[in-house]
């Protein structure tokens with residue numbers, strides 16, 4: 088069946104034009120560009136999002152915004168919505184890690200799976216169809232607890248694969264490792280995981296940790312995505328060792344460094360050295376404004392450091408930089424709704440970006456740049472590509488950012504995977520039973 092969408096505003100393709108989109112069998116056949124809105128006698132946005140949402144013929148957007156679906160490439164789905172079970176009185180990263188670790192043995196398989204589903208569906212509702220999730224992997228726990236998160240994430244990944252792509256990255260434990268740690272690490276690397284995560288800067292021996300994590304990833308032939316220098320301390324610079332190892336192993340283009348909070352605390356010359364080294368090693372980066380605004384600067388009095396990496400400097404140097412959600416409603420970050428538009432807005436606040444070109448850049452950081460970082464070439468909204476886009480009930484970029492409208496429709500895998508107008512229960516999903524089970 089041919090599906091047609093009229094009068095779409097697609098600011099990442101062309102800010103001033105309107106588009107007619109023709110989709111057949113889930114593939115974008117043709118994009119017709121015109122200079123102004125053309126009057127149509129088709130279903131309007133409100134008609135589509137009303138009671139009978141299955142309509143799949145013509146749809147007149149009347150100038151509303153269409154973007155590629157979001158790619159949220161740094162989340163912690165297993166931890167999300169654990170806040171009722173795991174608190175954090177001090178609000179620090181250290182207490183969050185300790186409390187979560189001691190609570191983990193009490194979580195059942197179903198609890199973990201339901202938390203992963205709940206956040207994945209929330210992300211889908213807001214327009215995300217690609218998620219990379221880091222997963223807890225504590226080798227000092229009992230064997231079931233150690234593997235529970237990764238195994239449950241792989242099960243839900245498979246369960247939801249039609250509507251949302253989930254990449255699973257176990258976080259390798261903190262160094263030093265004993266033989267039992269190494270044995271369990273080798274076991275997890277043999278599962279059907281997508282890459283190797285970790286947070287070497289927290290280890291007792293951070294540099295040795297970087298070295299050993301790299302050796303494991305290279306041995307398994309897997310890409311790396313590391314929590315890196317999530318610290319206010321300007322002397323924390325494991326990113327330099329990560330860059331060295333990337334070059335040594337020829338792992339360029341396969342290594343992502345996240346957070347880089349200490350980079351913002353460094354003086355200008357040190358920061359420049361670090362960014363140049365990142366560029367040389369072809370490292371790619373992710374900023375996590377929500378969690379870091381919450382966690383960093385806890386020891387500061389007066390002017391409090393915000394812990395947000397040097398977003399504009401990295402972009403200027405053309406280091407691929409995405410924004411992502413990180414934690415959602417857990418002891419690491421008690422807020423959030425897995426909405427990348429909200430994350431883009433927060434990035435605008437924290438990186439002082441709000442001009443016209445900035446808004447385009449912020450949207451790229453939530454859509455096409457994360458795709459590029461994880462090796463995807465399709466945007467989901469160009470001719471010949473598998474259609475994967477979000478319609479927003481917004482007519483301009485400033486109003487999109489100001490209102491963060493919840494009225495969105497997600498087209499994915501040849502159909503409307505989610506059509507939401509304000510209320511989550513109005514979502515139309517391929518698998519509504521699973522949705523309601525976790526949604527309620």
Ligand SMILES: [Zn+2]
Nearest residue numbers: 163221314413
């Ligand atoms: Zn994280």
